[in-house]
Amino acid sequence: MSTQEDHSDDIALAGEYVLRLLDDVERRAFEARMANDAHLRDLVRDWESQLAPLADDIAPVTPPAAVKARLQTVLFPDAKPRRGKLWAWVSGGLVAASLVVGALLLGPLLDPDIGTAPTFVASVSAEDGSLVVLASFVAETNTLELSREAGAALPGRVLELWLIAEGAEAPVSLGVLPETPTTRIDVPQTLAGQMAGGALAISDEPPGGSPTGAPTGAVLAVGPITDA
Amino acid sequence: MRERTDIEDMIVQVGLGDRAAFSALYDATSAKLFGVCLRVLNNRAEAEDTLQDAFVKVWQKADRYSVNGNSPMTWLITLARNAAIDKLRARKAGSVDIDAVHDLSDGSPTPEGAAIAASERKRLMGCLDELEADRSDAVRRAYLDGDSYKELAERFDVPLNTMRTWLRRSLLKLKDCLSR
Numbered sequence: 001m002s003t004q005e006d007h008s009d010d011i012a013l014a015g016e017y018v019l020r021l022l023d024d025v026e027r028r029a030f031e032a033r034m035a036n037d038a039h040l041r042d043l044v045r046d047w048e049s050q051l052a053p054l055a056d057d058i059a060p061v062t063p064p065a066a067v068k069a070r071l072q073t074v075l076f077p078d079a080k081p082r083r084g085k086l087w088a089w090v091s092g093g094l095v096a097a098s099l100v101v102g103a104l105l106l107g108p109l110l111d112p113d114i115g116t117a118p119t120f121v122a123s124v125s126a127e128d129g130s131l132v133v134l135a136s137f138v139a140e141t142n143t144l145e146l147s148r149e150a151g152a153a154l155p156g157r158v159l160e161l162w163l164i165a166e167g168a169e170a171p172v173s174l175g176v177l178p179e180t181p182t183t184r185i186d187v188p189q190t191l192a193g194q195m196a197g198g199a200l201a202i203s204d205e206p207p208g209g210s211p212t213g214a215p216t217g218a219v220l221a222v223g224p225i226t227d228a
Numbered sequence: 229m230r231e232r233t234d235i236e237d238m239i240v241q242v243g244l245g246d247r248a249a250f251s252a253l254y255d256a257t258s259a260k261l262f263g264v265c266l267r268v269l270n271n272r273a274e275a276e277d278t279l280q281d282a283f284v285k286v287w288q289k290a291d292r293y294s295v296n297g298n299s300p301m302t303w304l305i306t307l308a309r310n311a312a313i314d315k316l317r318a319r320k321a322g323s324v325d326i327d328a329v330h331d332l333s334d335g336s337p338t339p340e341g342a343a344i345a346a347s348e349r350k351r352l353m354g355c356l357d358e359l360e361a362d363r364s365d366a367v368r369r370a371y372l373d374g375d376s377y378k379e380l381a382e383r384f385d386v387p388l389n390t391m392r393t394w395l396r397r398s399l400l401k402l403k404d405c406l407s408r
Contacts, residue, residue: 060259
């Protein structure tokens with residue numbers, strides 16, 4: 001076989017390899033050669049990049065959030081539970097992408113006429129500002145003051161507030177937000193002790209709140225609970 | 229959608245063990261890669277498993293990403309496609325054929341497509357058009373649907389060896405054209 005034919009053969013072989021058309025024996029033989037042959041590796045790389053535009057026509061499809069959660073568990077079993085749970089719960093491309101976390105300018109914005117200084121604060125916000133709820137927790141009285149600065153429930157729907165405690169198995173409902181922009185929630189003692197290091201989130205739910213005890217609608221906003 | 233360089237940066241960060249970058253990379257690219265897995269596997273549960281496998285490989289191999297010199301989306305798509313075809317072959321090696329489930333897309337095909345230069349696409353399509361219609365169809369089926377030689381031979385109703393000769397010739401013609 002001439003060098004030219006040899007070369008042609010490798011071009012075709014590399015193409016078959018990239019297309020996954022070789023049988024197992026051929027594929028292993030090719031991979032063994034490739035390990036020691038930069039030219040073969042180049043041929044493979046070129047085919048991969050030259051054929052890749054075929055994938056342009058494949059429409060993206062958002063995978064279910066559970067895939068990312070499982071991936072997280074598989075890859076990072078040592079990760080802090082809170083982070084993992086929070087991530088698992090709110091992940092899912094659109095939701096995750098639209099969330100912003102961070103407590104900004106909270107102190108001055110919160111209702112100043114409350115006598116007791118808050119222990120923790122949170123800005124539960126959607127990134128586009130379509131929903132912003134400022135939260136302030138007073139540990140002495142176990143009360144959570146909420147001020148909805150922007151956004152509202154969709155017609156025929158309600159907003160439900162959740163506590164995602166550090167290391168918790170699942171979010172716990174703190175109740176459905178009223179239509180009024182401000183409200184005060186008495187937090188049960190057991191939950192009050194779980195505020196530190198946790199996060200607050202708001203989901204879209206049917207009237208009366210989630211029927212299941214877990215969020216059933218979209219997670220609209222989330223914010224970490226930080227020291228006031 | 230993100231620029232190609234953003235995705236490249238994320239892969240490099242992932243290669244350094246950056247979990248936040250991995251999360252961002254997943255958010256930016258998982259829909260496209262899930263689309264690729266669905267296209268090959270035509271089965272949602274299998275595509276979900278495969279997407280997970282593919283991202284495990286992304287995490288494990290990201291530090292070697294720059295070695296082969298492909299664009300970041302090509303690298304990611306190749307990983308996902310290969311994982312999906314492996315899954316497909318493993319399924320077909322078993323006896324039960326799973327009902328195909330066609331998934332409706334929930335996005336337009338354009339955004340990530342922009343990650344691959346339009347000129348490369350134009351060139352490939354032009355070169356595929358220079359092949360006879362059924363031969364270019366065979367290349368597409370192998371790439372997009374993970375068809376094997378056996379399946380291609382059945383589809384085009386030719387002996388397996390003939391199919392292979394056809395396809396290898398098509399690849400050489402394609403390469404000639406792409407190198408022009």
